Amino acid sequence: MDAGLSVAARRSGRRLRRRVALLTLPSWAMLAALFAVPIVVGVYLSTRSDKIGAFVPGRGVGLDNYRRDVFDSSFVGALATTLIITFIGLAIQLPVGIGLAMLLHRNLRGTRLFRTALLLPMLLTPVAVGLMWRFMLDADLGVINWLLDEVGLSRIGWLGEKWAARVAVALVDSWQSIPFVMLMTLAALAALPEAPLEAARVDGATSWRVFRHVTLPMLRPVLYVTLMIRVVDSLKLFDIIFILTRGAPGKATETVGLLTYNTGFNFLETGRAAALGVATAIVTLPIYVMWLRAQRRTA
Amino acid sequence: MRSNSSPARMRRWAAFMTAGALAVTVAACGGDDQEAVETTAAAVETTAAAVETTAAAVETTAAAVETTAAPAEDCGEPGDKGEINIFLIPSPSSSAIQSFIPAFEEASCVKVNFSETPYGEAHQKQLLAYQQGDGQYDVAQFDNTFLAAFGAAGAMSPLDDYLAASTEYDISDFSAGQQEYGKYDGQTLGLTLSTEPMIQWYRTDLYDELGLTPATTWDEYLANAKALKEAGKADGTLMGFGPNVSWWWMTLVWSFGGQLYDENLNPTVNSPEAIAATAYLKELLQYAPEGAVSANGDDVMFKFLSQDIGSIVQYSGYYGFVKDPSFTEFGDAIGTAKMPLGAADITHLAGWNIGVPADSQNKDAAWAFLEFVLGKSNAKAYLDSGAAAIGRTSITGDAELVAANPYLELLSIPDSSRIERYPQLKVWPEMDVAIVQAVTGILSDQTSVEDGLNQLNEDLAPILAAENG
Numbered sequence: 164m165d166a167g168l169s170v171a172a173r174r175s176g177r178r179l180r181r182r183v184a185l186l187t188l189p190s191w192a193m194l195a196a197l198f199a200v201p202i203v204v205g206v207y208l209s210t211r212s213d214k215i216g217a218f219v220p221g222r223g224v225g226l227d228n229y230r231r232d233v234f235d236s237s238f239v240g241a242l243a244t245t246l247i248i249t250f251i252g253l254a255i256q257l258p259v260g261i262g263l264a265m266l267l268h269r270n271l272r273g274t275r276l277f278r279t280a281l282l283l284p285m286l287l288t289p290v291a292v293g294l295m296w297r298f299m300l301d302a303d304l305g306v307i308n309w310l311l312d313e314v315g316l317s318r319i320g321w322l323g324e325k326w327a328a329r330v331a332v333a334l335v336d337s338w339q340s341i342p343f344v345m346l347m348t349l350a351a352l353a354a355l356p357e358a359p360l361e362a363a364r365v366d367g368a369t370s371w372r373v374f375r376h377v378t379l380p381m382l383r384p385v386l387y388v389t390l391m392i393r394v395v396d397s398l399k400l401f402d403i404i405f406i407l408t409r410g411a412p413g414k415a416t417e418t419v420g421l422l423t424y425n426t427g428f429n430f431l432e433t434g435r436a437a438a439l440g441v442a443t444a445i446v447t448l449p450i451y452v453m454w455l456r457a458q459r460r461t462a
Numbered sequence: 463m464r465s466n467s468s469p470a471r472m473r474r475w476a477a478f479m480t481a482g483a484l485a486v487t488v489a490a491c492g493g494d495d496q497e498a499v500e501t502t503a504a505a506v507e508t509t510a511a512a513v514e515t516t517a518a519a520v521e522t523t524a525a526a527v528e529t530t531a532a533p534a535e536d537c538g539e540p541g542d543k544g545e546i547n548i549f550l551i552p553s554p555s556s557s558a559i560q561s562f563i564p565a566f567e568e569a570s571c572v573k574v575n576f577s578e579t580p581y582g583e584a585h586q587k588q589l590l591a592y593q594q595g596d597g598q599y600d601v602a603q604f605d606n607t608f609l610a611a612f613g614a615a616g617a618m619s620p621l622d623d624y625l626a627a628s629t630e631y632d633i634s635d636f637s638a639g640q641q642e643y644g645k646y647d648g649q650t651l652g653l654t655l656s657t658e659p660m661i662q663w664y665r666t667d668l669y670d671e672l673g674l675t676p677a678t679t680w681d682e683y684l685a686n687a688k689a690l691k692e693a694g695k696a697d698g699t700l701m702g703f704g705p706n707v708s709w710w711w712m713t714l715v716w717s718f719g720g721q722l723y724d725e726n727l728n729p730t731v732n733s734p735e736a737i738a739a740t741a742y743l744k745e746l747l748q749y750a751p752e753g754a755v756s757a758n759g760d761d762v763m764f765k766f767l768s769q770d771i772g773s774i775v776q777y778s779g780y781y782g783f784v785k786d787p788s789f790t791e792f793g794d795a796i797g798t799a800k801m802p803l804g805a806a807d808i809t810h811l812a813g814w815n816i817g818v819p820a821d822s823q824n825k826d827a828a829w830a831f832l833e834f835v836l837g838k839s840n841a842k843a844y845l846d847s848g849a850a851a852i853g854r855t856s857i858t859g860d861a862e863l864v865a866a867n868p869y870l871e872l873l874s875i876p877d878s879s880r881i882e883r884y885p886q887l888k889v890w891p892e893m894d895v896a897i898v899q900a901v902t903g904i905l906s907d908q909t910s911v912e913d914g915l916n917q918l919n920e921d922l923a924p925i926l927a928a929e930n931g
Contacts, residue, residue: 215590217615218615320753323704328756408756409705413899413906430889431586
């Protein structure tokens, strides 16, 4: 009898698994079409000499594209620039985003209006943001230099000097990304238990000590995920740089994304661009792993 | 409960609508400028202006064509004699072409379909279409910088036989140098759709005030810029020192007697002439507006039109903006002159081409269309429809037209002036990026002129070597 039951249960389990497999098949097919196939094609292309402009089919070139474009000072330089801009951006976005979230969490008068206004940058397209800031950062006619003049500071050639251009790119990216950091932090703050905070206050802790020793440790998992998301976003930053500087002056703001874009869509070198894309994915893989771990920890 | 939450909901709704409206407005405002960012020498005029002028141009053209074209035979309805598909890139030239379509359809009974693709994607899209070889387009507009890529791929039909037989197009109406403009490897693959040499633009009011005259040499040009700046009257000059610096840098290198590469495609950008040209460009920066080091091609024109800047060197294709009061209040105080001379008398010539793709299914009808729009009979109507001018001698020598558009004289390039086009190489886009990175690095003091050009010479070697690879 038991054996009969167990056979029936096994059959039913098999049937269920088959049904599940059948029902999830469209999703798997879609995932394969949208992710697996492009990745495989990308890796394959990176070993070929294909060009959009060539009317003769490309040929296999092994690792030549990697030798020429990845193990090259341009790629290394672009990677370094990407990391520098990412670092400057995070140094602005995290403190300002967290600070604004703390302020909004107090539910002061006008908070709703303030919150809505702060979220606006996030709704804009990066191209429009880039264009708007390009005008504002214009050394002659821009409002930023006018403001610097008004307060007696010297004007800055925002888009024409190496470090000023990098800071300008990071600033514009931050202007658009701070609302995201703020929103994530605000949601985390709303979910924090009140008891530990109240206990700390009853024990006579100052606001700063409550924040430093109670709030911040409790926010850490969410902040870690936020940080990882921002790092990943910053690494693929392209549109704002394309509009603001196009990588100039010199190679001061040429990021890996811009280098890959130029190779693929400007020089029409599909194979070489694919090699750069694959290399970028490999180099940034540890960050994705850290992101996954952070997500797991938060869950 | 419901009534209590209503004001909050209303506020949220109002905030959302405001945010949406602002986002849409800013995005919409950005559209035209993104196009502008994408432009190169040939595509110097904005899409918005082009679109606005199309409707007016159709009316002007219809009236003008009626008076110039021979009466058409009754051939039936458009489409009875086949159809052609035209690939256009948004620009006043494109709008002008579109304005001729109704008259051509009526005269030929060939139906004309057209599509416009923004500059940024236009050439990639054309290359992909030609690779498929299914005759998607019968006529195609393209930038001269892509002539080499199309020519090397065999993507465009040679038009020399049509040109030899056509009295209507009359190729002899162009100067010898300009007849070469659409040639690749000795074959004409594209007709001239606009003639846009680099010319000198200056503010007559500022020059008159200081008793200056338009420069004839680069030394005079520098002296004028210095005089204006030191007198505190205006900034002396502005060049595209930023992301489009290659346009100006190449011009100066050629003008100072240098070349970018030799006949064996070895780079020669660290020659004494190139070093002198680059040092000169850097010297000009002192007399330019603050922040000029990041100015792109469009900035040069629009700052000249809106600020007190004594003189610029820029492609003639921008002239339409001078006459448009919505762009400048100095329209009556802007003069044009030939670009200053250096060790070599050169003219840096840019502009659109238009041709017949090799896989076109209806080449004769495509040629008939080109002959109709760009032929000698309709040359004035074409100019009147708002297009950037084409340097036919019959146009540049027309006293009435020149009186209304003084710059037209400068489109007549004498045989003594060597015409330089963008390098006719497939690897030009890669060269361009390398040049921009090197020269902007030099201008922003990241490296010295000599070191920067030595490095550029090294960087260009593998790029040029790939030309024949």
